Amino acid sequence: MLDTSHQNGKTTGPVPACWASRLRTQMRESGLRPTRQRMQLATLLFTRGDRHVTAEEIHAEAAAEKLSVSLATVYNTLHQFTEAGLLRVLAIESNKTYFDTNTSDHHHFFVEGRGQVLDIPGGSISVTNLPQAPEGMEIAHVDVVVRLRPKKA
Missing domain, CATH: 1.10.10.10 (Winged helix-like DNA-binding domain superfamily/Winged helix DNA-binding domain)
Known part of the structure; x- marks a missing residue:
């Protein structure tokens, strides 16, 4: 075991x-x-x-x-x-x-100063109006990282 x-x-x-x-x-x-x-x-x-x-x-x-x-x-x-x-x-x-051990399609929050990465639940973000891929290429994946920091008092 x-x-x-x-x-x-x-x-x-x-x-x-x-x-x-x-x-x-x-x-x-x-x-x-x-x-x-x-x-x-x-x-x-x-x-x-x-x-x-x-x-x-x-x-x-x-x-x-x-x-x-x-x-x-x-x-x-x-x-x-x-x-x-x-x-x-x-x-x-x-x-x-x-x-990331989670290989499903999802996006991330990144907490600046802490180096902490958090999952954004699937379906929470919609990415539209992507540019056309160059000739002979296709878009494989879009990664969205939303950077966070603590609010200033």
Whole structure:
């Protein structure tokens, strides 16, 4: 059994092996071999609900769980998961990339100063009057990021 039951971001005990089986199946169906390190990182990513995380945050979580994995491996794995369609990349800040475990079509709030990304419920935003794509191209996706900051008193 994988140790993937969490409370306040901390491990509290094992979860049934069905999680491991599901993760392995999802990886194989996405064309990835379920290596030990991929499984460990997938467990951190996908068993804690929908999340928006950076490579550094996942690396810190792995270290807290006593998993031996380099930051370069975390970056490589996150990009492999993205290419396989398991994650979505959010380029919100120029110096930081967020990875979204929710790959459905949805938009985001970004709380400036906190670096916090929140989902905007689907159907809340309508994007109209998009420009025509250049010849030979098509619009693949439109990402809307609404930036927030605390109100001034």
